[in-house]
Amino acid sequence: MxxxxxxxxxxxxxxxxxxxxxxxxxxxxxxxxxxxxxxxxxxxxxxxxxxxxxxxxxxxxxxxxxxxxxxxxxxLLHTHLNNRVARYLIEHDRIPGLEGAEVIRPEVTVGSSRFDFLLNHKGKEVLLEVKSCTLFSGKIAMFPDAPTIRGKRHLEELKMLSGGNRKCAVLFIVHSNAPEYFLPDYHTDLEFSKTLLSVSQDVMVKAVSVSWNKDISLRKTVKDLIVPWDIIRNEAHDSGSYIVMLKLNKSMDISVGSLGNVRFKKGYYLYVGSAKKNLSSRIARHQRRRKNLFWHIDYLRKYADHCASFPLRASSDLECEIAGALNEISQWNILKFGSSDCGCDSHLFGISDDPSHLPKFINLLLDFRINRLEYLLTACKCK
Ligand SMILES: [Zn+2]
Known part of the structure; x- marks a missing residue:
């Protein structure tokens, strides 16, 4: 193809x-x-x-x-062509579990929703929704790379529509042959991930990886990816660590509670914290400027703009390890900021360029969000 x-x-x-x-x-x-x-x-x-x-x-x-x-x-980045790829895979019996399926109609409307394909599989109707996945690192692929309310709604509708002579399925096509596992990206979209988990008894969840030659022709190998449900069940909770990115537009002295007066250079700041529960509301709190000043970061937030927040959800406590990794990639830190209760020099790191464009920061996020899961996968031998 x-x-x-x-x-x-x-x-x-x-x-x-x-x-x-x-x-x-x-x-x-x-x-x-x-x-x-x-x-x-x-x-x-x-x-x-x-x-x-x-x-x-x-x-x-x-x-x-x-x-x-x-x-x-x-x-492949052209998401509009993802359904062409899906159709090719279906018609060539390349989707494990859907071998022999025939496309009855693409773009099918049921009630008020539209799905990518209506198939006939062994005399049963199959409603199929297809998603294109381009977020992967090492052996692991995750979806979505940005929150998707539409994606969550699709899953809920598929669950409602399944039963009787109709099966429903969601197919994730991962555009790299390196991954062996697929997980919903609960760091970026916890709601989508929890929904995928909750519909997985009624909706067939399939993930396959494909790869492309340099002339953008499809390679022969299609891999059936493992969805490690136990790990998803264990990790996809609103708890773990987070990084908040702030921007200070000019250098200034700021009084920071117990630390006293601290000199802050103009630039970007990366702050790492953690929450044993309600991680999302903790992040939302950091985004608000007006509030009671409680954490060290609250004092800086009064003067700095909020740029972005990055949840790193995990069952294990990674906060200080993340601080260590941020220390490696940053240019300066604010001594004892956010680290009164641990042995770290700091939990606040400065960098002059926007970290969201820096490969070293993007790789750090991939390391803690995705690569780290490989340890868990090896330990549990999910098959
Ligand atoms: Zn620490």
Whole structure:
């Protein structure tokens, strides 16, 4: 299966908005259309290789970006083509558990909802929803990479519609052959993850990985991924650690409770904390500027803008380990800030450039959110 006749190489520069990227194509800086609403922070790094196709002359942008590269292998980004891939896999009996299924209709409306396919499988109707997954690291793939209320609703509707002569299924297509496991991304979207867990008795949950050749043709190998339900059940809770990113627009002295007067340089600050329960409301509290001053971070938040928060949900306590890793990638820290109860020098780290674009910070998140799960998977031997 080949999706495009001709592709050109490009190199990623920036993403001014969700559907537009800036890149170099044939040594010229151009803007191009990106048909993917995901965050893609882990894939689109400055200098990342892109696969571009020419668009019709009536289109606003000359090029469209259809794929990028990770570890030298193309990763399909064109989410609108994901259903073509799904159809090919179904019609070629490549989805374990759905061998022999036939497509009755794509884009099928049931009640007020629309699903990707209606299939006939051994005389039974199967309603199938397909999701494209491009978030992966090592042996693990996760979905979604941005919260999806629509995705959660789809799962609930599939559960309601299953029964009698109708089966319902959700298929995650992971665009890399490296992963062996698939998990919902409970760090980014806990609600979606809990919903997937709660519907898994009634809705068939399938995850397969595919991979692409350099001419964006589909490789033969399709892998059936393991969904480690026990680990998801254990880890997908509103508890664990978090990193809050703040930006201080000018250098200043700030009085920080028991620490007294502290000099803060202008720049970005990464603060690590943890919550044994209600992690989401703790993060929401850090986002608010007006509140009683309780934690050290509250004093800084009075003067600094909130940029982003990153939950790192886990059953184990990773806070101080994350602090150690942030210490390695940052430029300075504020001594004893947020670390009165532990042995760390600090839980607040400074960096002059926006960390959300820095590979070392993105990799740190991947390490604690995804790579760390490999230990749990090896220990439990989920099969
Ligand atoms: Zn600590």
């Amino acid at each position: 080949k999706l495009f006749e001709n592709t050109k190489k490009g190199f990623f520069i920036a993403r001014p908005n969700r559907f537009i990227i800036e890149c170099m194509v044939e040594e010229k800086k151009v803007r191009a259309y990106l048909p993917n609403p995901g965050r893609l922070k882990e894939l689109l790094l400055p200098g990342s290789t892109l696969y571009m196709v020419s668009q019709k002359s009536s289109c606003k942008y000359k090029y469209m970006c259809v794929a990028t590269e990770k570890d030298g292998v193309p990763v």
